Amino acid sequence: MARSVGHNAIMNVSLVASNALATMITVPYVSRVLTVAGNGSVSFAQSTANWFQVFCTIGVASYAVRECARVRDDRNKLSILTLEFLVVIGVCSAVSLSEFAAANCFIPAFRSNGVLMWIFLANAFLTAFGVEWFYQATEDYDYIVIRSIVIKVVAVALIVLFVKTPEDYILYGLLLALGTSANNIFNIVRLVRLIQLPQGFGIRDLHPIRHLKALSYFTIMNISTSMYLSFDTILLSMLAPGNYQTGLYQLAAKLKTLILTAITAIVNVITPRLSYLTKDGISGKYTSLLRLSFSFLLTFSLAIGAYMIVYAEPMVVFISSKRFLDAVPSVRIAGAIIFIVSVANILGPLILIPNNREKIFSIACLTAMPASLILNVLLDGRYGAIGASIALACTELVSLLVQIWACRKELRSIVTVKLLAKSIIPSAAASAASLAYLEFGPTPSAFMTLLVGTAIFGLVWVIGLLTVQEPTAMLVLRKFLPERGKHVNHRNNSGEERA
Structure with a gap:
């Protein structure tokens, strides 16, 4: 059963926050341990692989989320659709990654970073078949977030434990790729158990070509x-x-x-x-x-x-x-x-x-x-x-x-004028209060300015949201203060949707 949009949003934002935290830990650490050249080699290989990867999926990730979401209640249709997308990805990956492999063999800049290039080529292959779009379409965000955070913690720990000298830049690239590839491997293994094809289904029942126009x-x-x-x-x-x-x-x-x-x-x-x-x-x-x-x-x-x-x-x-x-x-x-x-x-x-x-x-x-x-x-x-x-x-x-x-x-x-006003007024009030603080308040340091300023901006903004009864603020208020919510203007209920 699909959870509420609010729950899924909180889970996804938690994932983004965990990725940001991992970046804040690994980037300063690796920057101190590796040379600029070593960092550059890893970035070059990763960026190049990302470009080839775009042509492996040719828009499937975005398109598949929409199409799979529409049939998620019918396991047979969902399974057939998923296989059709995998066929498209397979053909495109064969072409794109073959060109990547040829470039690794013949282009001097690629050959000089040979090991890293092959590592990220394999990573691009696994990412193309990672079917993250399947789990987004079925709104399986609990699985996505828990899996990603666990793997991210392990990857960060391995980087800190084993990347110790400038010569470890290849190992760093390998661990960076494994951090992504592990997610995709788990996705693929789990997908096999979720696929359910109808009786008598054959390869001729697949029609991947029907998706090409939209995918373009x-x-x-x-x-x-x-x-x-x-x-x-x-x-x-x-x-x-x-x-x-x-x-x-x-x-x-x-x-x-x-x-x-x-x-x-x-x-x-x-x-x-x-x-x-x-x-x-x-x-x-x-x-x-x-x-x-x-x-x-x-x-x-x-x-x-x-x-x-x-x-x-x-x-x-x-x-x-x-x-x-x-x-x-x-x-x-x-x-x-x-x-x-x-x-x-x-x-x-x-x-x-x-x-x-x-x-x-x-x-x-x-x-x-x-x-x-x-x-x-x-x-x-x-x-x-x-x-x-x-x-x-x-x-x-x-x-x-x-x-x-x-x-x-x-x-x-x-969109109505009233809705726009409810969105604009809180930010305008918070900005005015912040400008007054910057003009007349003490500013001993940038950190203290941000700390106090953020508190002022946030407090005035929240008060503004509640004062004008902005719809999402009222929705949150009703969920956390149900008794207070009974007295809230029920015209805001039009925005509440829990599938």
Whole structure:
């Protein structure tokens, strides 16, 4: 039986938090133990394998979540669909990884990192067949999170115990790959027990070709997004003198990515549930969950974006020292980008994809590519990290505007001025209180500024949510304070959905 969306979201965010904690432990440790060259070799092999891996799955991961979610109650249909996706992955992996293997043999840069390249090739193979999408579609998040955290703890422990000298960089690469591969091996073994084919089923009953048209759109999405999110750094390195501006930009990018990972984790939980609810057409439960999801993501992203804009300077000083103060404008722009991307995550994964409109989504992603290229060429050389940040914000905005136009009908049914006000007012009040604190309050250190400032921002924000009766805040209040919830305005009940 599927658990509530709230439970799944908490589990997925816990997974993201555990991954962030593991990164905070391993990256500083490995950076001290290994040489820059050793770290670079592992990163090069891993990044190269990731590129080939994109062509192994050609969008299956996103598409399969939707399709499998719709038939999750029928074990036979789910099993057949899963096998069809595995056939597609098998064919694409054979082509992509054969090219990777050939590159390992003939390209000098690949041959010089031969052992690592073969390690991550094997890892790419296992990841392609890792069927994580199956467990997301069936909303088996308890298994996903527990398995991942246990393996992550073991992997981190092995790295700390055995990676001791600069010469251990290959061992580090192996343990890094094993940390991912172990997840996929468990997935595959468990899948064998879950597959249930109907009587008389034969290989001729599989029809993987029927998925190719939809998969082509998902492939365009993945490749387009990867291109404009990767080449901004490359173009900045080429156009701006030296690596100083790239270092500033990377600091802002890492903060943005960390926060967006948590938001994406929540979106990934909601997508299969919405896809499940649309299997027989649009339902009232779909609209209710979509409205609640829109309210939550809008409210949360506004708060995070506002917090980054207001506290950008103490954040930068605390994380990277005063030497990186020039990164403050880029961090503030990153706050705006978080809001733009969060709204796009509502429109694309939560409206377009569940309703078989992936073609529009792919057009939005594809439209962003030339915008990114043109803006980076125009701005990076003159404005450095700030120019690259503005270019990314405008690129994401272009994609968002295309999606808003495509979803205008759905937006009319779920968005009201009152709902927008309930999302905006708490963040505006929290920002005003924070600005007053920064202007008049004592600031002995960046850490204390953030500590006190976060408490002020959070307290005013929560009070604002409860004052305007923001739907998700009221839902939480009813769950934890049922007696108080009886007196809450029941008009907020429209957003509550527990499948």
